[in-house]
Amino acid sequence: MKLGKLFSVSLEKPRLFNFKLTSMIYSFNWIYNGKNLYLILDYNPPTVAKVSEKDKELNATIYSLKNIITQSEAAEKIEKVLGFNEKIEEFYNKIKDDPLLKYVPIKLKGARLRSVDLWTGLVIAVCQQNASFKQGWRMLYNLYKKTGKVLQVEDHYVIALPRPKELVKLDARLLAECKLGYRSQTLIEAAKFFLENSLEEKLPRESPISAEKILREIKGVGQYSARLTLVLSMRYYELPPIDRWTARIAQEAYKLPSATVKTVERVLKEKWGRWAALGVFFLTVVLDAVPLSEALMRLKENDLKPSFSTEDLTPLNLWSKMT
Structure with a gap:
């Protein structure tokens, strides 16, 4: 098109x-x-x-x-x-001496989270469920390439994810080719929920807590996916999305007695304030979204600067390496 x-x-x-x-x-x-x-x-x-x-x-x-x-x-x-319009200076003041994020204002100075629409945010979040960085973004890549709509802008081609009403009509075999596993059914359930509840109109009017509760009504969408969706689409930073990767890294960095979501959330809110979820976002970038064992080793060695030249796939080089 x-x-x-x-x-x-x-x-x-x-x-x-x-x-x-x-x-x-x-x-x-x-x-x-x-x-x-x-x-x-x-x-x-x-x-x-x-x-x-x-x-x-x-x-x-x-x-x-x-x-x-x-x-x-x-x-x-x-x-x-x-x-x-984000007051990024306030975020930098919160993290300038933080053991996990202290290099964000230095190595990633001026970087902002690039938000997406609500549906795209949820699709991204579902693809990250129980998956490594590489697995999750490969699934998302497959979904774009195999089911997306191609929009031609001069000599460049932009791909748009299928919207909810388009996704529910997709051939099951085509969706299976994206290798999403159980997440395919979660996306179908999410698309139906979006259509039945006019979610893209309703959710922006809700508070972060209410919006999370509504998203969790979708079968297969839990706290982590709901919160990540809200971070990526609405910049709701008050509720950090915490998975095992984030929890263990925070436990190690702040010497916490446990790595429960409740404990880690409390501490991240104390450390990063209303920017807690943005902090989680940038944590994945400074650690190149490496597997947990490698992330813990890098933390131990104070290697918390993002890599701009590695051959491995990272959040900074997806655009040039995933083809």
Whole structure:
């Protein structure tokens, strides 16, 4: 599906904003190609922003099937996705001496979490269930490549995940080819729940705690998946998504008596305040999302700087290495 060019807009970058880092963290090559960042601003009609950096500004060219979106609407959506309004300095002040995150303000200075829509956030979260970093993102990659809709922007191809009403109609054999295991059924249940409850309209009006409870009504979605969804889509940082990997690392770093979710959540909130979930997000980046045993060894050796040159797959090089 080829999209037509509508218009271009310029956006002034906020302080402490690094376009390259923000673009490359947890990206595939149809999202970021080393120069341009491609953001899906809408699905009906399909609308994509091609974003690049020039001096103190970001230049965004908008492509769509219909000329419906306005320049101000496009700029507002891009700024929201890129976290322009986040007071990142406050987060840095919280973590500057932290044993786990002290290198974030140094090595990842200006990097922001790039948010996604609610449905995409849930799909990402479900793919991470009981999976290593490589397994989870390979499943997501397969889902995009085998079931996604291709949107052509000039000579670049952007892939959009199937929306809930499209996913429930997918051939079971095609979904099986994505090698999601039991997660395929969870996604089907989630898609049905989205459609039956108009979730994309309802959830943004809820508090973080209420939103988590609603998502956990979906069969197969627990606390971790619900919270990760809310972090990625709504920047609800008050409720950190804690899995065994995070819990054990936190236990070791802060000398905790146990690694229960309740204990770790309490401590992370004490250490990182209202930024607790963003801290969990960046913890995976500074440790290159390596397996737990390796992460614990790196912690012991104070090796908490993200790698920019490793041959292994990491959150920073997904865009260039997963093909």
